Structure formats: C-alpha cells, structure tokens
Amino acid sequence: MSDALRPMAKQRLYEQVIERLREYVERAGLRGGDRLPAERELAQRLEVSRASVKQAIVVLEVQGLVEARHGGGTYLVRDTLAAEPVDELVRRRRRLPDVLEAREALETKLAELAAERRTAQDLEAIAGALEHMRQEIEDGGHGVEGDRRFHAAVTVAAHSSMLAEFMRAMAEQVTESRTESLRQPGRPNRSLSQHRAIYEAISNGAPSKAAAAMRRHLRTVAKVRLLSWNPDDEETDLAD
Structure with a gap:
C-alpha cells in the first residue's frame, strides 16, 4: 500500500x-x-x-x-x-553506534596486519595521505579526504582481500562517521596526530602497537556530539 x-x-x-x-x-x-x-x-x-x-x-x-x-x-x-534535516540526524544517530563498532573491529585488525605485511610502496602511500591531510587542515579544511586516503592506504597495506571487501561494503557508512568526527571542534589536528602514531607503529613493524594506536583513534572518532544528543527530549515541542 x-x-x-x-x-x-x-x-x-x-x-x-x-x-x-x-x-x-x-x-x-x-x-x-x-x-x-x-x-x-x-x-x-x-x-x-x-x-x-x-x-x-x-x-x-x-x-x-x-x-x-x-x-x-x-x-x-x-x-x-x-x-541538515533533523529527521536525517535522527536516522544517522541510530545507525552510527553499529558503524563505529564495526570500524573498531575491522580497522584494528587491518592496522595489525599492515604492520606485519606493509611494503615500501604501502608506507609511501600512508605517508602521502598524512601529508595530504596536514595540508587540508593547514588550508582551513577538516582533512576529510586525507583521512579517507589514510584509512584506505592502511587497508591496502594489510593485504587482506576479505577484510578489504568488508570495508568496501560499508564505505558509505564509514564516510558518514568520518565526516561526523572531523567536524567536531579541534578534532582534525587530533586525528592527524593519531594517524601519525598509527603510521609510526606500522612503519616500525609493531603489530600490537599499531592495533592499539588504531583502537585509540577509533574511540576518539566515536566521541561525537551527535551521540550525546537525545532527539526524544525534543518531541514535545511541536508547532501546529
């Protein structure tokens, strides 16, 4: 109907x-x-x-x-x-926790594998993404494209086709969580610093440190104002 x-x-x-x-x-x-x-x-x-x-x-x-x-x-x-329309905010707020949970599970493992399997070319790509993000932020942006390139480069460096496929399947939701995080006040520079720590652990071939650094980063990503907003509190304030 x-x-x-x-x-x-x-x-x-x-x-x-x-x-x-x-x-x-x-x-x-x-x-x-x-x-x-x-x-x-x-x-x-x-x-x-x-x-x-x-x-x-x-x-x-x-x-x-x-x-x-x-x-x-x-x-x-x-x-x-x-x-943005409030109803879209409400929908994103409902799905965001699941997306963040999946990101932590997948990307922590990807960082660990990247530290074990990365090649010189992989490290160059990750470093290039860091530089792109730094330049974006210096130019007044949020570093969204550099952030995307960084996580994509880490995924490639893990050399795991199955995990890469999982990441591709949730690309749209990851983009939402990235944008949500990077628009928090002061977040772009903090994210860049955390990315550097991940890169250093991967570059040094330290799987456990790379996984820990990625987990710390993704838990920062999860700290967004949207999740502390309760749309139900607003339901009684309606106009005829």
Missing part, C-alpha cells in the same frame, strides 16, 4: 527557529567566527521560549555549524547555517 497519504508530520518549533536563524545569518552577512545574539534576545525577538532556542542551538552544534562556549556565547563555525 502506498504511504502517500500517511499522516502529516508536525514541524518541531525549534526547527522553525533554526530556519529563522539561517535567514538571519544570511541577511546579516555573518561569517565564521561571528557571534550570534544571546539566547534570551533570540527568544524575545522570535517570541518563543528560551527552551526552543536552546534546542535549536544544540541541533546546530551537533552538526558542527556553531560552537557554544560556556559562558561566552554561541559562535558560527562556518559562513552559513544550512542545517
């Missing part, structure tokens, strides 16, 4: 607040680093509760679009507040 006539979803009030904030940032010409008005002022001007404003700020923070500094206000991270 077609779901075309399914019940209309009610829009949460804080989603409307997010849209108004996006318009405000665009019309005011705000840029990354600029400060948003205080929550109290926003609530007054939008004629909504401070709770609705706070919920909107949390969702924007989860997406890496703003940084809420304790006692210091809320600042734009980028030049826009083009937010």
Whole structure:
C-alpha cells in the first residue's frame, strides 16, 4: 500500500527557529567566527521560549555549524547555517553506534596486519595521505579526504582481500562517521596526530602497537556530539 497519504508530520518549533536563524545569518552577512545574539534576545525577538532556542542551538552544534562556549556565547563555525534535516540526524544517530563498532573491529585488525605485511610502496602511500591531510587542515579544511586516503592506504597495506571487501561494503557508512568526527571542534589536528602514531607503529613493524594506536583513534572518532544528543527530549515541542 502506498504511504502517500500517511499522516502529516508536525514541524518541531525549534526547527522553525533554526530556519529563522539561517535567514538571519544570511541577511546579516555573518561569517565564521561571528557571534550570534544571546539566547534570551533570540527568544524575545522570535517570541518563543528560551527552551526552543536552546534546542535549536544544540541541533546546530551537533552538526558542527556553531560552537557554544560556556559562558561566552554561541559562535558560527562556518559562513552559513544550512542545517541538515533533523529527521536525517535522527536516522544517522541510530545507525552510527553499529558503524563505529564495526570500524573498531575491522580497522584494528587491518592496522595489525599492515604492520606485519606493509611494503615500501604501502608506507609511501600512508605517508602521502598524512601529508595530504596536514595540508587540508593547514588550508582551513577538516582533512576529510586525507583521512579517507589514510584509512584506505592502511587497508591496502594489510593485504587482506576479505577484510578489504568488508570495508568496501560499508564505505558509505564509514564516510558518514568520518565526516561526523572531523567536524567536531579541534578534532582534525587530533586525528592527524593519531594517524601519525598509527603510521609510526606500522612503519616500525609493531603489530600490537599499531592495533592499539588504531583502537585509540577509533574511540576518539566515536566521541561525537551527535551521540550525546537525545532527539526524544525534543518531541514535545511541536508547532501546529
């Protein structure tokens, strides 16, 4: 049966607040680093509760679009507040733990095997990925492409066709977890440093150290604001 006539979803009030904030940032010409008005002022001007404003700020923070500094206000991270639909955030939040669990299981073993089996060409590829990520970050990016190249190079260096096939099968989900992690404040440089530790262990032919370094890295990847956000808390704040 077609779901075309399914019940209309009610829009949460804080989603409307997010849209108004996006318009405000665009019309005011705000840029990354600029400060948003205080929550109290926003609530007054939008004629909504401070709770609705706070919920909107949390969702924007989860997406890496703003940084809420304790006692210091809320600042734009980028030049826009083009937010992702909340329902997509909810879906990704539900699947992310499984993806992170699978990554730790697979990539820890890949790093261990890479330390045992890597060739000079493999090490060159891993080092090249590190340099690409460093340059991306230096240029103001998050290092997403360099991160992708690094983990791909480690996978190749493991010389395990079956594990490589598993990684290919979950490539889309890995990309989601990578992007989610690297948009956390301060995360790109920390990730780069952890990648260097993995590379050094692989280069030195130390399987246990390579596995441990990869595990530490992936547990950092798992520390994302999205997983501490509880969308169920927002369900009662609906607009007619």
